[in-house]
Amino acid sequence: MRRSIRRFIEEFSIEHPWLIIAMVTAITVFFAVQLPGIKIDTDPENMLRADEAARLFDHEVKDEFAISDFIAVGVVSEDGAFNSRLLGDVHAIVEEISEIEGVVADDILSPSTVDDIRQDSEGVLTVSTLMEDPPENDAEAEFILERIKSNPVLRGKLASDDGKAIALFIPIESKNESHRIAGEIREIIARHSSGEDYFIAGLPVAEDSFGAEMFRQMALSAPMAGLIIFLLLLLFFRNWKVVISPMIVAVVSVIWTIGLLVMTGNTVHIMSSMIPIFLIPIAVLNSIHIISEFHDEFQRYKHKKTTIRNTILKLFTPMLFTSLTTVVGFASLALTPIPPVRVFGIFVAFGIAVAWLLSITFNPAFAVLIPTRSLRNFGKTDEAHGPLSRALHVLRDFNRKHYRAVLAGSAVIVVISAIGLSRIIVNDNPVKWFKSNHPLRVADAALNEHLAGTYMNYFVIDGGEEDAMKDPETLRYIERLQRHLEKSPFVGAATGLPDIVKKVSFELFGGDPGKFAIPDSRREVAQDLFLFEISGGDPGDLFKFVSEDYSKVNLWVQLNQGDNSSVRSVVESAKDFMEKNPPPASLDAAWAGMPYINIIWQEKMVKGMLAALLSSFAAVFVMMVFLFRSPLLGLISMLPLSITIMAVYGAIGFVGKPYDMPIAVLSSLTLGLSIDFAIHFLKRAKNIHNETGDFEKTYSEMFEGPGRAISRNVLVIAIGFVPMFFSTLVPYITVGSFFFAIMMISGAVTMLLLPSIFIVLRKKMFPRGPGRPAGEDIRTEVESQLKEEVMKVGMIVAAAAVMLVSLPGFARSATPDAEALMKEAHLAMFYAGDDGISEVEMKIVNSKGKERVREFTMMRLDIEDGGRQMYYTYFRKPHDVSRLTFLVHKLPEENDSRWLYIPSVDLIKRISSDDKSSSFVGSDFTYEDVSGRHWTEDTHTFLREDEYDGRAVYVVESKPKKKYKGFTRKVTFIDKENHLVLREEYFKKGDTPERVFTAETVEVIDGIPTPTFRKMENIKKNQYTTVEFSGIRYNVGLDESIFTERYLKNPPREYIR
Amino acid sequence: MKRYSGPAAGLLLFAALSAPAAADTDISGFLQGLYGYGIDSRNPVPSELTASEVRLQLRLESFSDNAEYFGRLDLTYDDHLDPVVGAELREGYVKFGVGRRLDMKVGRQIITWGTGDLIFINDLFPKDWVSFFSGRDDQYLKAPQNALRFTLYGGSTSLDFVYTPRFTPDVIPSGMRFSYYNPMAGDIVGGEDYLFAGRAPEAEIGNGEFSAKLARYFGNVDAALYFYRGFYKTPVGMDTSAVEAYYPRLMVYGGSLRSPALGGVFWIETGFYDSRGDTDGNDPLVPNRSLESMVGFERQVTSALTANLQYYTGYMFDHDAYTAALPDGAPAEEEMYHLLTSRVTMLFMMENLNVSLFAFYSPSEEDVYGRMSMTYKYTDAVSVALGANLFHGEDEYTTFGGFQRNDNLYLKLTYGM
Incomplete structure (x- = not known):
């Protein structure tokens, strides 16, 4: 050793x-x-x-109220937007947008798609599309504006009160598609626009576009930095x-x-x-x-x-x-x-x-x-007389003379930085990751100036019981809350159920302004709502504001600013209101929406980063004491980095640049980079002093070789990152500036402050001793x-x-509604209970009737329903695989991790898991049949309702999203009552299935319907496999540790006998 | 083959048999007949049969709540051996947990680790190459040893220590059933006159073997670091004073990665062989220090066909010193040793017919070893296998070239219970 x-x-x-x-x-x-x-x-x-x-709550809210993330599209015309020509353009644009894949066409908010409620000339209350067809003349166009203004649900949202701006809100299925959809919308607009300025904004677009832009920038700036560093090195070393x-x-x-x-x-x-x-x-x-x-x-x-x-x-x-x-x-x-x-x-x-x-x-x-x-x-160039050396000599002489000034100056910088630090504002806004002249920023500014705002937050108020929201007192309270929220300069509109009730009541009484209020009795409220539901409008629209059982309302709080600080102030203001004004009934309230999610992670980050910075600071300090074997030197070595961090972050405080994600992350970089010079400097000083034994010589020598190395580093890295200053993305500019500042400041502090300290602490740091001739x-x-x-x-x-x-790793969760049935079936078949154990007897019967038996114990643990799951299989028969164990960690949308333990050689082997369609231990079941194919891997179409084996079933057809060896099409028969899969047919070519799965026997075990006898018929090979489950136990409380390497080798005997 | 029944192992078997009454006990085993025939008439060994045995394996497994007793006893009948009936305790150990994180396994056991397929860099546990060449099941390649094993688990990390008090070498052809190249004779030899045995290190405290492995999963990647302190597993050292081969001291530091990639599994393993007896490389009678590395890739091509490919290389340090010290005319090892291997496994008839081909080819030594077998499972209990081992080499002093007279065919019948 x-x-x-x-x-x-x-x-x-x-x-x-x-x-x-x-x-x-x-x-x-x-x-x-x-x-x-x-x-x-x-x-x-x-x-x-x-x-x-x-x-999770955000997802829950979006599911319950069927809300999607929105892309905001706006048009601004200084001469007034409500004329027949422009509305005609808008009508055509919306028509085409609704055709884009990934857009939830039914939920588009635009004049030509939203419902308006009013009493028509015959006194009948009708709910109809605000602008079914484009207006024929400007007067009709003006009338549409009037109707928007008189509807509190639409006001400020679809049009500005001055009629100069129109907004369209395009809901999208997945926010990861925003960049593409925004692009397609842009093309559509280009075809229809007659010259007005259209804008596309909204957090989803900003965030998704940032991603797209980011990779372009990365591909540009990293090689660019590399090239400049290379050229600078070439200049130095030739x-x-x-x-x-x-x-x-x-x-x-x-x-x-x-x-x-x-x-x-x-x-x-x-x-x-x-x-x-x-x-x-x-x-x-x-x-x-x-x-x-x-x-x-x-x-x-x-x-x-x-x-x-x-x-x-x-x-x-x-x-x-x-x-x-x-x-x-x-x-x-x-x-x-x-x-x-x-x-x-x-x-x-x-x-x-x-x-x-x-x-x-x-x-x-x-x-x-x-x-x-x-x-x-x-290296033949005379380094000692080169420009770099000359500069270093000037520095040396200056420092020797004015070291007291350097020390004093450093102290002053520390004090000033401390003041700056106290002024740091924590804030972030993904839209502001783009420069202010970026089209997205311009659109953001334009739309939020004219309209209620593009930042959609949801404030969900839960009355705890059915029909709680039909109570007039509660509605009035919520309305007061809305108006309170709207007082904030950042809230453009807070829309909710009270607005709908008021509007219906108003129209019902023929436009009597006195009736523009919440009715006095519960019955009247209920009637108004019932009227709205049956009046021909889309009830789906109503249930975006209230849950179907009327227990919860969902306030749409539109912010005209995406800054986390603004969101926070609105959240605080709501909390404040509810504390000061106790609600008439007990109400629970919580926030959802993208801007709200952003403030949650920001908070976590600020705290997390501080903890990270402090702990690494401590760790580095310990390492320095260890390296120099002296607490004093350890402390001195920490000075450059401390001053650099203080100066950089102090400057941020003064400049007023908010402390956002990139800046938070850079703190760790600052720490790691700025200690480097101090280590080199101190280490070399010690070594030179050991050699020479003379302080003055050591002092001078530090401005030669070591000084040159440090200066070269400072210059190379600092200048190498200058190209990032010209990036279109603010975080990149921030990173570039940081590198520049860190290098410059820590370099300067090292070369100025450390030598000054040397002079002051000369006796302590460099005790006089006999020098040793070089070479010894x-x-x-x-x-x-x-x-x-x-x-x-x-x-x-x-x-x-x-x-x-x-x-x-990240577990993703995305469950579009269309797949709900297959999801239910998947959960019923493969995620019953939280865990389960079963003895399994598998019989493989070939075309000649010859039978083979496999016996095993199977244990399953669900970490998350429909998500991570673990399987443990212990084989008993046949004899050549007896005691073999098999472990699977299943990750939806990713490849499983599979391990096999081979007892005869006591070896655990990770096995490839790409081919989920391969046979499970030689049977007609595939690996995927055993652990289930995640429903998100296929696109599903509902075929029909039917009856199978005396039970009512849904029949669903599924096709793999990606090319898949297992099947090209499968048809699933799902029991309506318990969602179990009773039959599944797998097709590859033609109309005859290659394999057919059937659940032959279903028993209820521990209250859970379970298929205990299953069969897989391989029609192509004319053979079949049956599986019989016995001794099934659910919710036994299996520990996650069982599903690890240790238990692969040592089967858990409390379960496996 | 070495027969073993030490007192310690006997005690363990007794412990296993007398395991607590409350514990569950399971007895199983198989009966197997294996006959192999050497097809090269020039082979200088006494018998044409490379294998002729009937084997009964009895497996006894018993476990209580926190301990497991395991015994595997092989009884063989081979009328070409003396004595005709043999018994070998393949395994006999007690395994028990100490706390939540530590497992201990004491007794006669088979241990293996590492990433390669029939290539072992950091796995320096004993191997039985005679069994391997004669067509016995793959499990017989791993020879048992009396050892103490500790395994510490923490999440996805595990740490293994194995202590083998008495050095256990590989079993290599000694001239009885299989001939080998003898450098003294300068030829391939076999028979009683050339019975080959290396001089094992004295049974002293310092002459035990110590192996350790630190492993962890990083997402899909299995990473491991290894350490071994002991001796070369084959007698590659030469004591000229006693004219005797011996096992030189060895330390190995290594690491490996195994991860899914490109639809299959990819592995890479390396080990630095620190030959303690020749750190300067100028003793030609002891191996020089070397760096052994391999990369491999395995993929399921279709659901019935799996193939892999491995490239193995050994780099000898101080090759100049080695060649300078080598006597004139002696065959010199190259500075770099290269070996390519490939396995193809095909499954037919509902996975009941297994056809496996394994080839070793070294371009630097110009030798080849091919192994092929066909196993048909008639029922879950009865199977029959037919196989062949074929060797070829340009020179007789190379790894596989030295075995080139040993080409054989074998037939194996197994009845399991």
């Missing part, structure tokens, strides 16, 4: 460079082949865990053969990281798309130190291998620690409660570790392979050996820490 890492590297990298290069290439290829599997996710909702309460290797290190670490990310089944989210841009500069950092040293020393030794050996010897410890601290900085993000941020932190940490490994193995290997001939002039390296040798041992331990601890932080 005594073999030091350094010797290992020497042997590998310096003596066998090709081996290193071959290994790096092989691993890179391994990760590169993973890349095509990349999955992209731009939904900010995934910032919250799938089971987060606010998110040898492209040397300079190419840091670039390879950067690219390779990005490939490994993204490859691993894809491989582990994580999606690329807004955060993780920034991984390359974070990794490239950090990856280059170490390499620059190596090259810088190599460059400055090469002419001294004139021998490649010797120079490289010495370089590694000098830089090994500082590089290890700079990398470790950065790893800790990013790994600390694993402490945040936000899954994408955790993934980001963990993978960047991994990438940095990779970059470190490569820079100490690949860089030397690569350098060895550079022909000595082409290095003849390398024995002590440093022993010391570094010792350090390496210590570091090995440190590395193992760090590696273990990174490993143990689990990588979260």
Whole structure:
């Protein structure tokens, strides 16, 4: 074990460079082949865990009130929008929009699709479409505006009171389609518009478009930064053969990281798309130190291998620690409660570790392979008199003279920064991730100026019992709440059931303005609502505002501002109102909607980031004390980073830039990057002082080699990120500016403040001692050996820490209504109870009647209904598979994880799971038949209602969304009463099914209807398999730990006898 | 084949048999006849039969709430051996949990780990190559050992320690049933005169074997780190003073990844073989340090056909020192050793007919080993298998070239209960 890492590297990298290069290439290829599997996710909702309460409630509300996310489309005409020509355009546009795939055509809010209620000339109350046909003249057009203004449900929503703007709200099935749908809407508008300005806005579009834009930016800015870094390196070192290797290190670490990310089944989210841009500069950092040293020393030794050996010897410890601290900085993000941020932190940490490994193995290997001939002039430029050195000398002399001023200046900066810090505002708004001149921002501004607002929130008030919302007192209370909310400058309109009741009452009494109120009795309210339901309107519209049993109302609170701070103030204001004005009956209230979801994750993030920052700060401090074996030096090394963080965030406070997602995440980067220079500086100072034993010499020397390396790094990284300033996306500009600021400030603090502290604390830090002539390296040798041992331990601890932080995957949930039946059936068949155990006897009978038997015990645990699920199978028969166990972790919409335990050799093997249509233990059932095919994988069509085997059934046809080997079409017979699948036919070609499943016997066990005898007939092969379940138990309280490796080897004997 | 029935194992079997009355006990086993015929008449071994045995395996399994007793006893009848009847305790162990996270397994047991298919880099547990060549079931390739195993579990992480107090080497052809290349004789040899055995390390405390594995699942990726401290499993060292082969000291540090990719499973494994007896590489009688690596990919091509491909490479460190120290004229090993393997498994007739082909081919040593078998399951209990092992090599001193006289065909009948 005594073999030091350094010797290992020497042997590998310096003596066998090709081996290193071959290994790096092989691993890179391994990760590169993973890349095509990349999955992209731009939904900010995934910032919250799938089971987060606010998110679940949001889905519940959207389900219950059948609400979709909206794209807002607006047209503004300064001359008035309500004329026959423009309304004609709008009518045609809406007509075409309703044809777009993914648009919920029935729920479009527009003049030509919404219902209006009024009494017609004969005194009959009718509910009819506001603008069935385009108006023939301008007078009719004006009348439509009047009707909108007189309907509190539509007012401000569809048109501005001055008639200059019209808005259309386009509901969409999935917000991940917004960018595409917005594009199609744009095309439709271009065909019909007669010159007015149309705008498309709304959070879904902003968020989804951001995703699309993000990947374009990524593809542009990461290579751009790489190129500039490369050119700068070339300028400094003037040898492209040397300079190419840091670039390879950067690219390779990005490939490994993204490859691993894809491989582990994580999606690329807004955060993780920034991984390359974070990794490239950090990856280059170490390499620059190596090259810088190599460059400055090469002419001294004139021998490649010797120079490289010495370089590694000098830089090994500082590089290890700079990398470790950065790893800790990013790994600390694993402490945040936000899954994408955790993934980001963990993978960047991994990438940095990779970059470190490569820079100490690949860089030397690569350098060895550079022909000595082409290095003849390398580093020959007189560094000591170059412009960089001259500047550093000026700095040195300045500092020597004015070190007191530097110290005082630093103190002043700290104080000013503290003031700035106190002024930081926490806020975010996905629309503002675009620059203010971006079309989406322009549209956002235009629509929200004229209309009630494009940010839709829902405030659900629950009366707890049926018909609670027919109570006039309650309705009046809710109306007061609405009006209170509308007082907020951010709320354009708060629309709800009281408005509908008032409008019906008003129209019922022939437009008597005195009747524009909530009726006095419960009966009258009920009558008004009943009238509205039967008057020919779409009752679905009513039930967007109230639940069908009238126990809950849903207030549509339209905000004209998407800032989290605005949303928060509205939420606070509602809470405040309800506290100060106790409701007449007990009411529960909760918020839903995209803007509300955004404030929930923002809150989590701010807290999480602070925890991450503090914990990594503490961890880095401990590491520094450990590295320098002195609390004093540890403290001093923390100064540059503390001042940098304070200055950067203080500046943010002063500038008034809100603390948003990108800024929060950057705190960890600041920490990791700004400690680096201090480590190099202090470490080198100690070493030089050990050699010379003379403070003045040490002081001067620090402004030579070490100073040059640090300055080069500062310049390369800072300038490398300048192109990001010109991005169209604000978060990218933020990231670019941060890199720039971090580099500049921490570089400056290191080069100014640390030497000043040296002078002040000279006696303590650099005790006078006999210097050792250079070359007599024995002590440093022993010391570094010792350090390496210590570091090995440190590395193992760090590696273990990174490993143990689990990588979260995201369980997606999307259940469109059309699939409800199949979903029910799936849940009834495969998710009965919370868990279950059963003995299974499977008989495979071939065409000649020969029978084979398989016996096993099967256990199942549902983590989430319709979602994650685990199966454990223990085989008893036949004898050659006896005691074999089989474990499946099922993840909907992803491949299952499957493990097989082979008892005869005591080995657990992960098996491939791509082919779900392959036979389950040689039977006619496929793996998927056993654990169920998730209903979201097929598109379903309702065929008919029917009778099967004496039971009433629904018949549904399903076709795979993606090409699938198992079937091209299947027909399912679902029991109407208990939703069990009684029969299922699988077709491949033609009209004869290849296989037919039937539930032969259904028994009720523990109150749960269960098919206990099932049969799968393979018509094509003329054979069948039957399965008999016995000893079924539900809800036995199986522990999740049973479904792990340990129990694969040791069957849980309390269940398996 | 080495017969074993140590006192410790006997005790364990007794413990297993006398397991608590409350525990469930299960007895099963199989009866098997195996006959193999050597098809190369030049093979210098005494018998033309590479296998001629009837085997009865009895399996006893008993478990109580927190412990499991397991025994597997093989009784064989082979009239070409002396004694004609043999007994071997294949396994006999007690396994029990200590707390929620720790499992202990004590006794005679079979252990294996790693990612490869018939290639073992970090799995330095004993292998029985004679069984393998003669056509016995795949489980017989893994030879038993008396060991103590600890396994610690924490979520998706597990940590294994195996301590084998007495070094257990691989079983390799010794000249009785299978001939081998003898470097002293410079030829392929067999028979009583050339019975080959390596000198095992003394039974001392320091001469035990220690293996460890740290494994964790990262999403779909299984990652593991390995460590081994012990000896080379075959007698690759030469003691010139005693003119005797022995097992040189060895430490191995390795790692592996296994993950689904491109519709199949991909694996990569590597191990640094730190040959403690020759760290400088200038002793030609002890292997140099080396880096052993492999990559593999397996995929189910159709529901009835699974195929895999592996590439294995060994890199010898200090090759210059090795060649410099080698006596003139002695065949030198290459700096890089390459091996390609492929397995194709086909299932027919409702998975009742299994056809398997496995080929090893080394382009650097120019030798080949092909294994093929056809197994038909007549019922769940009765199966019949026909198979062949074929070797070929340009040179006799290479890995498979040394076995090239051992080509054989075998027939195997199994009745399970």
